[in-house]
Amino acid sequence: MRYISTRGQADTLGFQAATLAGLASDGGLYVPEAWPTLTMAEIEALAGLSYAETAVHILKPFVGDALDEADLRALCEAAYGRFSHAAVTPLVQLDHRHFLLELFHGPTLAFKDVALQMLGLLFERFLSKGDQHLTIVGATSGDTGSAAIEAVANRAHIDIFMLHPKGRVSDVQRRQMTTVLAPNVHNIAIEGDFDEAQALVKRMFGDRDFAGRFQLSAVNSINWARLAAQIVYYFYAAVRLGAPHRSVAFSVPTGNFGDVFAGYVAKQMGLPIERLIVATNVNDILHRALSAGDYSTGTVTPTHTPSMDIQVSSNFERLLFDLHGRDAGALEAAMRGFEGDRRMSLPQALRTRAAADFASARVDHAGMVDAMRWAHASGQVIDPHTAIGLAAARASDLPADVPVVTLATAHPAKFGDAVEAAIGVRAPLPERIAGLMEKEERCAVLPATFEAITGYVAERARPRA
Ligand SMILES: *Cc1c(COP(=O)(O)O)cnc(C)c1O
Numbered sequence: 001m002r003y004i005s006t007r008g009q010a011d012t013l014g015f016q017a018a019t020l021a022g023l024a025s026d027g028g029l030y031v032p033e034a035w036p037t038l039t040m041a042e043i044e045a046l047a048g049l050s051y052a053e054t055a056v057h058i059l060k061p062f063v064g065d066a067l068d069e070a071d072l073r074a075l076c077e078a079a080y081g082r083f084s085h086a087a088v089t090p091l092v093q094l095d096h097r098h099f100l101l102e103l104f105h106g107p108t109l110a111f112k113d114v115a116l117q118m119l120g121l122l123f124e125r126f127l128s129k130g131d132q133h134l135t136i137v138g139a140t141s142g143d144t145g146s147a148a149i150e151a152v153a154n155r156a157h158i159d160i161f162m163l164h165p166k167g168r169v170s171d172v173q174r175r176q177m178t179t180v181l182a183p184n185v186h187n188i189a190i191e192g193d194f195d196e197a198q199a200l201v202k203r204m205f206g207d208r209d210f211a212g213r214f215q216l217s218a219v220n221s222i223n224w225a226r227l228a229a230q231i232v233y234y235f236y237a238a239v240r241l242g243a244p245h246r247s248v249a250f251s252v253p254t255g256n257f258g259d260v261f262a263g264y265v266a267k268q269m270g271l272p273i274e275r276l277i278v279a280t281n282v283n284d285i286l287h288r289a290l291s292a293g294d295y296s297t298g299t300v301t302p303t304h305t306p307s308m309d310i311q312v313s314s315n316f317e318r319l320l321f322d323l324h325g326r327d328a329g330a331l332e333a334a335m336r337g338f339e340g341d342r343r344m345s346l347p348q349a350l351r352t353r354a355a356a357d358f359a360s361a362r363v364d365h366a367g368m369v370d371a372m373r374w375a376h377a378s379g380q381v382i383d384p385h386t387a388i389g390l391a392a393a394r395a396s397d398l399p400a401d402v403p404v405v406t407l408a409t410a411h412p413a414k415f416g417d418a419v420e421a422a423i424g425v426r427a428p429l430p431e432r433i434a435g436l437m438e439k440e441e442r443c444a445v446l447p448a449t450f451e452a453i454t455g456y457v458a459e460r461a462r463p464r465a
Pocket residue numbers: 110111112143144221253254255256257258259260307308385409410
């Protein structure tokens with residue numbers, strides 16, 4: 001399998017190089033040259049397989065000859081063996097048609113573990129063949145940082161530097177990062193906000209001198225391998241509900257459009273998905289784009305669903321590429337316009353094409369609280385992000401015989417205060433992080449300047465081989 005950039009100017013790469021690169025050199029995102037497809041019989045044959053074995057079947061065409069099947073199987077078994085539920089991503093039934101797909105049984109209790117556990121192993125595997133070192137730098141407002149740190153702690157060929165805004169992540173979120181004392185893990189609290197942290201990271205990637213000295217890599221969802229790993233649970237869940245003989249709909253709490261894009265890929269591969277519901281909070285750029293063609297940025301309103309408080313969804317570019325008929329020149333012109341004006345309007349023809357796969361909904365605070373109460377009445381305590389997805393699922397007008405699966409993206413204990421405010425119940429911290437509040441922390445505190453951060457990284461990272 002070869003990977004091309006959405007902007008058409010970067011080199012075409014194989015799976016290994018695309019995974020290590022993250023972003024394409026022309027500023028675009030890597031996508032497969034063509035979507036692989038599964039036959040009806042191949043989808044039928046997924047019934048009864050374990051999660052790890054399903055992952056082998058789904059990932060195989062994307063990995064191509066970068067790994068042989070036995071290696072891929074060993075990686076899938078190692079990645080998903082760290083989940084605390086034997087089904088890895090279990091389905092829970094709420095009523096006659098609504099289901100939750102619990103994606104939070106990994107080490108840091110959010111769905112990002114599903115992809116990052118795999119990505120950490122892929123990095124290590126690809127690097128161990130040579131004497132390369134990878135320097136991962138990232139900025140986090142919460143969930144991505146801890147999931148990435150868990151995934152690469154103690155890996156010999158990787159150093160990770162994770163910036164978070166000092167005092168602006170929750171105690172649980174901070175401790176999930178700073179109590180990992182592995183020597184290759186470097187937490188940095190910057191004296192600034194998340195936007196400053198992210199701007200510093202972008203500047204490191206863009207600085208020729210600095211990026212020339214270290215092999216930098218990214219772990220956010222611009223990385224194709226991360227998206228590929230997320231395709232698996234769409235197949236796993238749909239097959240359990242009767243696919244390929246029955247269509248299923250999914251409602252996805254959306255921020256960067258990575259998770260729901262993985263569902264779109266599953267559909268391109270042949271999984272009968274009736275519709276993908278893009279659920280947003282009041283930061284609704286994606287809902288405006290899909291329902292009215294208005295893809296324009298505003299200011300971010302902080303909500304109880306911080307992982308969905310976004311201005312620009314980086315993975316939307318991957319969908320726009322397909323909507324433009326995979327014409328990289330047209331996409332590049334559209335993205336250049338958007339980067340200049342901070343707005344883009346989607347013509348009717350593109351919206352009609354998108355509407356075949358996607359519906360969307362905007363859910364406000366009251367809608368979120370309602371959904372949490374409704375789920376609680378059915379015996380389930382859900383987190384605020386999941387509640388946005390469930391509210392959108394319940395509001396959709398899909399045919400009554402189509403089961404609707406809401407992706408449960410975080411464990412309710414991760415957002416205990418918001419859950420308690422809504423339903424008066426506090427979800428206990430699961431066993432695996434029960435001792436978190438007593439553990440030793442390690443974290444540097446630095447001013448939010450380029451010199452301070454690059455100086456710190458340069459003293460500790462290993463230069464390019
Ligand atoms: C990251 C995240 C999301 C949003 O996922 P995207 O792939 O960015 O759309 C939703 N919920 C939770 C809990 C998250 O951590």
